Amino acid sequence: MNQANAPIGIFDSGLGGLTVAHAIREALPHESFIYIGDTAHLPYGDKSPEVITQYSHQLAEILLCKGCKAIVVACNSASSAAFASLRAKYHDKLLIVDVISPVIAHIKAHYHNTALGLIGTSQTIRSGAYQEAIHRLTSNNLELIARATPVLTPVIEDGLVDANDILGPLLNHYLPKDEFASCRGLILGCTHYPLLKPALEKHFDGDIALIDSAGCVAKSLKAKLAELNLLSDKPVGNSEFYVTDYTEQFASMAQKVFQEAHQLTLLSLDTAA
Ligand code: DGL
Numbered sequence: 001m002n003q004a005n006a007p008i009g010i011f012d013s014g015l016g017g018l019t020v021a022h023a024i025r026e027a028l029p030h031e032s033f034i035y036i037g038d039t040a041h042l043p044y045g046d047k048s049p050e051v052i053t054q055y056s057h058q059l060a061e062i063l064l065c066k067g068c069k070a071i072v073v074a075c076n077s078a079s080s081a082a083f084a085s086l087r088a089k090y091h092d093k094l095l096i097v098d099v100i101s102p103v104i105a106h107i108k109a110h111y112h113n114t115a116l117g118l119i120g121t122s123q124t125i126r127s128g129a130y131q132e133a134i135h136r137l138t139s140n141n142l143e144l145i146a147r148a149t150p151v152l153t154p155v156i157e158d159g160l161v162d163a164n165d166i167l168g169p170l171l172n173h174y175l176p177k178d179e180f181a182s183c184r185g186l187i188l189g190c191t192h193y194p195l196l197k198p199a200l201e202k203h204f205d206g207d208i209a210l211i212d213s214a215g216c217v218a219k220s221l222k223a224k225l226a227e228l229n230l231l232s233d234k235p236v237g238n239s240e241f242y243v244t245d246y247t248e249q250f251a252s253m254a255q256k257v258f259q260e261a262h263q264l265t266l267l268s269l270d271t272a273a
Pocket of ligand 1: 012013014016017042043044045046074075076077078121124153189190191192
């Protein structure tokens with residue numbers, strides 16, 4: 001196969017990476033992709049970096065064996081725990097991109113002399129990946145309020161994105177409005193969180209910009225594929241969805257995000273070399 005027409009591999013612990021896959025589909029309609037949701041092992045955010053790294057390498061190996069030309073680590077927890085080792089192992093075999101660097105580039109270009117909020121899983125916040133990268137943007141003069149919001153992922157995986165009776169108290173607990181009043185933007189440091197945009201808009205009365213990695217990642221991926229002469233010339237891309245455990249919630253969220261039903265194929269991480 002012409003390498004440019006090979007698929008893009010995308011993985012996450014579950015359905016959060018669908019937000020990234022959807023942005024990639026919108027920005028790059030000629031590209032095919034293979035999505036893996038590691039639903040048997042989610043959430044990643046409360047696991048150790050070692051275990052997240054092990055799962056991430058198994059997923060990357062499967063995507064490499066499926067002939068992908070690029071891998072998108074569509075999970076902040078995996079990006080913060082495993083991206084350095086994934087890049088070291090795979091960068092000479094295919095293009096490999098994380099979800100944190102494109103957001104940092106976006107912040108560098110658009111936010112100066114202000115405060116920003118950051119929410120993510122315990123792993124992402126504990127890793128300090130965003131905090132350190134933002135700290136290095138010295139001339140932007142940014143203050144960062146970082147908060148781990150671990151209960152949000154299971155709520156989203158359970159499909160409760162519109163359950164205001166559950167989300168209202170949770171958001172009040174994690175994100176008291178007075179503490180975040182000085183923030184111009186809130187970094188959604190977990191690919192699940194864009195699915196909570198309506199609830200977050202409501203919580204902050206629309207007063208804070210929600211900084212979502214999906215669009216930033218799709219834009220950066222498009223530029224990198226173009227630079228490497230790897231843009232597909234197929235009339236239209238196709239998509240394949242794999243999960244490591246079948247869940248109704250994944251199936252219905254994939255349908256909601258892509259507005260069409262998709263067949264889900266079960267896959268075991270043990271198939272990785
Ligand atoms: N969507 C993921 C992230 O961006 C993982 C959430 C989880 O599995 O805890 O961090």
